[in-house]
Amino acid sequence: MASSNAQIAIIRIFRRGNISYVFGLGVIFMVIYLCQYSPDSTDSSDSAVPSPLTDVFENESKSVFKYHIRELSEPRCQANLSMSDTKDFSSLPNAIQDFLHYRHCRSFPMLLDLPAKCGGANRSREVFLLLVIKSSPLNYDRREVLRKTWAKERLQNGVWIRRLFIIGTEGSGHRKLKINKLLKAEQDDFNDILQWDFNDTFHNLTLKQTLFLQWLDRRCPNARFLFNGDDDVFAHTDNMVTYLQGLDDNDGSKHLFTGYLFQNEKVVRWKGSKYFVPELIQESKTYEPYCGGGGYLLSGYTASVINRVSQAIPIHPIDDAFMGICLSKAGLSPSSHIGVRTLGLNMPSKGADHSEPCYLRELLLVHRFLPADMYLMWKQVHDPHLKCSPTYKLR
Ligand SMILES: *[C@@H]1O[C@H](CO)[C@@H](O)[C@H](O)[C@H]1NC(C)=O
């Protein structure tokens, strides 16, 4: 059983919760222990299937992979200080002031790139599900456990799953350089990091998203589907593949944007909230329909449409709400997850243990897990001897 520490909120794919950057040492040691304990043998039979595609990807990734820190002398996007003259500006929370000062900055140098992640633009159609995971520089332990669990790159049910972490920078000066070295070391070993040179903060998540979509357009334009989510969710990627393969249009060429749907969600006007957005940024009182940023699925087609329309839309500080604004501009709607229903994401009977593998086995996504719990749960969910009582038949 998972420890009772697992903080799980079922059903709602919450907006990103408070991301705690620092984990207890105990947890870190635990993860390191677990990682060493089970080297790469976590997965089902599928992962062992040899394929020429693997070789090509690996050869290309290794040879083309680049790492470069741009000279600090490169001109940087400057803060728009005339924003400060706006009425009531000084009464806004610091993070919002900062957001407004840099809102116009939409292009940042890449520190870590993966030009061959999808085997080149032409071959990118061979990528069925691209996992695009929002992570932060210091979340090393989360990335480590995801690589061994649901985000493992593999052939699943005959189609390829690939993994990317999208990351900004942390701190400044020496500290920033040191943390960048950690990411470079991870990149050398795993080839799964895209990093841009901007401060990785909550209000820069939209920037991260738009930079990623531009990257996708250039490097991996034909990937069929994408999962976009946080690094602390349990995403049942086996079930996602099953769901996506079962769609009438399962080649990614039609509109799909689905997850936990928010409709008529009110804009938060309370200054103490992390989600506070002043009239200065958004006048209307409600958001366009959008899917919670904890995790949603979209097609390659929809990603390219969003990339196109997003360029003409001012950056909004809440990244999932921004996706909703883009969809609306494009005349598209997000949907509530059909697969969520068919796969049985219903409220379990009262008192049921939410970290119970029988419950999770039928889901697509659950928020949120500590790394060690994630590891254990992925193992348990895949245990062929797992016996589930009828209570957990969620159909
Ligand atoms: C990948 O590289 C290895 C050795 O460097 C080589 O033997 C193999 O043929 C390459 N695979 C492909 C598909 O190019």
Ligand SMILES: *[C@@H]1O[C@H](CO)[C@@H](O)[C@H](O)[C@H]1NC(C)=O
């Ligand atoms: C800077 O802010 C002012 C005041 O809001 C605005 O009029 C101007 O267009 C902004 N400049 C840029 C480059 O965004």
Ligand SMILES: *[C@@H]1O[C@H](CO)[C@@H](O)[C@H](O)[C@H]1NC(C)=O
């Ligand atoms: C990609 O495909 C197009 C059309 O099939 C072809 O013209 C082009 O040469 C290909 N590019 C590469 C790099 O293989």
Ligand SMILES: *[C@@H]1O[C@H](CO)[C@@H](O)[C@H](O)[C@H]1NC(C)=O
């Ligand atoms: C990024 O944040 C750090 C503090 O975490 C700050 O010192 C630095 O000036 C910021 N960088 C930019 C370009 O705003």
Ligand SMILES: *[C@@H]1O[C@H](CO)[C@@H](O)[C@H](O)[C@H]1NC(C)=O
């Ligand atoms: C976003 O990143 C830029 C570049 O590092 C930084 O100057 C800015 O302060 C960040 N914005 C927020 C709202 O943190």
